[in-house]
Amino acid sequence: MVALWRLRSYLRPYLWRLIGMLAAACASVATALVIPLLTKALIDGALSTGDRSLLLPIGLAATGLGIAQAALNFTRRWVQARAVTGMEQAMRRDIYAHLQRLEVGFHDEWQTGQLLSRATTDLSAIRRFAGFGTVFLITNAVTFVAVVALLIHLNWWLGLITGAVFLPVGVVCHRFERRYRVLTRRAQDQQGDLATYVEESATGIAVLKALGRRAQAQARHGAQTSLVYQTQIEKARLRGSFWAMLDLIPNAVIGLIVLLGAIATSQHALTLGGLVAFITLTLELVWPIEAMGYILASGQEAATAAQRVYEILDTTPAVVSRPATINPASASMARGPVTEEPGHGPPRGSWPWGPAARPRDGEVLRRGGTVRFDKVEFRYPGTERPVLRGVSLDLEPGQTLALTGATGSGKTTLLQLVPRLADPTAGSITVNRTDIRDLPLPVLRTLVGCGFEDPTLFSVSVRENVTFGAPNATDEQIEQALAVAHAGFVARLPWGLDTRIGEQGMALSGGQRQRLALARAILAKPPVLVLDDPLSALDVRTEEKVTAALRDALAGTTALLVAHRPSTVLLADRVALLAGGRIVATGTHAELLATEPRYVELMGDVAAAGEHDDAERAVAR
Numbered sequence: 001m002v003a004l005w006r007l008r009s010y011l012r013p014y015l016w017r018l019i020g021m022l023a024a025a026c027a028s029v030a031t032a033l034v035i036p037l038l039t040k041a042l043i044d045g046a047l048s049t050g051d052r053s054l055l056l057p058i059g060l061a062a063t064g065l066g067i068a069q070a071a072l073n074f075t076r077r078w079v080q081a082r083a084v085t086g087m088e089q090a091m092r093r094d095i096y097a098h099l100q101r102l103e104v105g106f107h108d109e110w111q112t113g114q115l116l117s118r119a120t121t122d123l124s125a126i127r128r129f130a131g132f133g134t135v136f137l138i139t140n141a142v143t144f145v146a147v148v149a150l151l152i153h154l155n156w157w158l159g160l161i162t163g164a165v166f167l168p169v170g171v172v173c174h175r176f177e178r179r180y181r182v183l184t185r186r187a188q189d190q191q192g193d194l195a196t197y198v199e200e201s202a203t204g205i206a207v208l209k210a211l212g213r214r215a216q217a218q219a220r221h222g223a224q225t226s227l228v229y230q231t232q233i234e235k236a237r238l239r240g241s242f243w244a245m246l247d248l249i250p251n252a253v254i255g256l257i258v259l260l261g262a263i264a265t266s267q268h269a270l271t272l273g274g275l276v277a278f279i280t281l282t283l284e285l286v287w288p289i290e291a292m293g294y295i296l297a298s299g300q301e302a303a304t305a306a307q308r309v310y311e312i313l314d315t316t317p318a319v320v321s322r323p324a325t326i327n328p329a330s331a332s333m334a335r336g337p338v339t340e341e342p343g344h345g346p347p348r349g350s351w352p353w354g355p356a357a358r359p360r361d362g363e364v365l366r367r368g369g370t371v372r373f374d375k376v377e378f379r380y381p382g383t384e385r386p387v388l389r390g391v392s393l394d395l396e397p398g399q400t401l402a403l404t405g406a407t408g409s410g411k412t413t414l415l416q417l418v419p420r421l422a423d424p425t426a427g428s429i430t431v432n433r434t435d436i437r438d439l440p441l442p443v444l445r446t447l448v449g450c451g452f453e454d455p456t457l458f459s460v461s462v463r464e465n466v467t468f469g470a471p472n473a474t475d476e477q478i479e480q481a482l483a484v485a486h487a488g489f490v491a492r493l494p495w496g497l498d499t500r501i502g503e504q505g506m507a508l509s510g511g512q513r514q515r516l517a518l519a520r521a522i523l524a525k526p527p528v529l530v531l532d533d534p535l536s537a538l539d540v541r542t543e544e545k546v547t548a549a550l551r552d553a554l555a556g557t558t559a560l561l562v563a564h565r566p567s568t569v570l571l572a573d574r575v576a577l578l579a580g581g582r583i584v585a586t587g588t589h590a591e592l593l594a595t596e597p598r599y600v601e602l603m604g605d606v607a608a609a610g611e612h613d614d615a616e617r618a619v620a621r
């Protein structure tokens with residue numbers, strides 16, 4: 001319940017609405033409770049004395065109260081819908097923003113389905129309770145107190161007995177809540193697991209089909225759904241027996257009231273009209289008590305949902321800008337000779353420190369910044385051995401360094417440290433002599449452009465995908481970047497640059513996606529560029545053309561690129577070989593071939609394959 005209470009800040013903007021909503025709800029309860037008292041006045045007054053003149057006013061008053069109740073209920077629902085929907089929207093926004101802030105490591109650790117279910121179904125559970133549960137919880141409590149007070153007023157001992165008989169309801173509710181909490185949490189977690197499984201099967205559908213795993217996938221899905229089913233049935237059984245108790249108690253009480261009321265009336269302790277009012281008022285308690293079942297169940301669901309949501313919101317992002325980093329001096333120093341061409345990088349006014357850091361004209365060709373790794377160590381959370389140990393590297397402005405190493409040697413890991421997708425566990429990385437942790441993250445991410453191993457594209461147009469890092473780029477600049485990446489296929493797409501590509505770029509081939517991702521990385525013309533094996537999916541001839549174009553495009557940019565093939569390595573001024581988590585050799589391609597057996601071994605087979613490709617090409621020609 002602590003988690004639910006924490007959500008109150010989301011309702012604060014709607015405080016007056018909520019007060020209005022509660023006032024409407026309480027007024028509606030009051031109108032409902034006045035009607036039995038009018039009945040009493042009718043029976044004891046108009047009917048027993050024969051004074052017909054009271055009939056019309058009482059009838060009109062009862063009708064008026066009925067209409068007022070309907071109007072009040074409408075007002076409550078209308079006000080409530082706006083408040084809770086607004087609250088849900090604000091929570092959605094905060095969860096999404098927080099998920100964006102959390103580092104890649106968090107997303108690696110958490111299952112997508114769990115995040116999805118928390119951001120969707122859990123929020124709906126909270127909204128349902130905030131909208132209906134809380135209002136009825138309060139109005140039902142008010143109804144209960146008001147009815148018991150009225151009953152005591154009509155006949156004190158009968159009223160007290162009636163109030164006391166309802167006490168077991170409290171005990172039943174308490175026992176139910178304890179057991180229901182466990183089941184609700186289990187059900188929500190299982191639904192998250194199921195969502196993860198469905199998501200994984202949808203994205204991996206080709207592998208499932210190709211390897212003939214449909215039956216097994218179906219069976220695993222079946223097993224997951226039956227877990228959800230069992231928990232839901234268990235929940236329904238518990239809810240069912242609880243609700244039955246809540247049905248039983250008030251109805252049994254009514255029987256008792258009729259009996260005791262008849263005795264009281266026969267002893268003239270209660271008038272006939274009083275007895276009718278007493279029974280009608282007791283009947284008014286039936287619905288609030290029955291509704292407690294629904295309210296407590298939805299309250300419990302909302303409480304565990306809020307707990308699950310706060311498990312995300314309470315996770316502190318590990319990669320953040322240091323508080324003292326918004327320092328114009330250090331930022332402009334780090335930015336060094338950053339250049340901005342029209343349409344490249346962020347709009348000039350968007351720098352938090354204003355135009356002071358604006359690059360001077362003529363620096364277009366001196367885009368590079370220095371990058372320095374100083375005894376960098378990196379260990380993935382929850383693992384024993386560091387992937388990188390004591391890595392030291394120096395990149396001069398405009399230099400291109402190729403990083404090679406066997407598969408799994410930590411190349412991608414090393415590259416990801418530059419844009420701070422993760423932070424080193426020891427050592428430091430500097431760009432233009434400034435520790436990257438001292439740079440505001442938006443500045444760092446503008447300084448460092450990235451092309452990843454897995455060329456993720458979004459389901460928007462080609463243009464939007466390519467201009468992700470440079471939203472102001474002109475068509476001409478886009479064309480240039482596409483030309484470097486040898487992505488001429490874009491012109492042949494049905495709507496050219498405006499063609500919308502499918503989810504994760506599925507409508508394109510692997511090599512096409514990789515070329516678009518490369519165009520995206522180079523379009524922003526960042527001072528520092530890290531590229532993770534950018535040409536791996538290209539055929540040898542296309543690779544050759546892209547390499548040549550890239551060599552020109554990279555002039556002036558400090559580039560760190562992972563390369564497996566000798567042809568890509570040739571793009572670089574220097575090569576560094578990563579083995580056993582350390583940089584074991586650096587030098588030119590020729591030097592390493594001459595002096596480093598591990599490099600020869602790594603490149604040897606590929607070089608042989610390259611020769612084979614050359615031979616094949618010759619035959620094709």
Ligand SMILES: Nc1ncnc2c1ncn2[C@@H]1O[C@H](COP(=O)(O)OP(=O)(O)OP(=O)(O)O)[C@@H](O)[C@H]1O
Pocket residue numbers: 108380381383387405406407408409410411412413414453
């Ligand atoms: N999220 C992670 N959690 C734990 N260990 C990881 C994680 N990602 C990678 N690793 C481990 O870190 C090591 C280096 O992985 P990395 O992806 O950096 O290798 P790589 O050199 O890029 O390989 P490749 O050439 O195949 O792309 C591997 O042993 C891998 O198992």
Ligand SMILES: [Mg+2]
Pocket residue numbers: 411412413453532
């Ligand atoms: Mg890799």
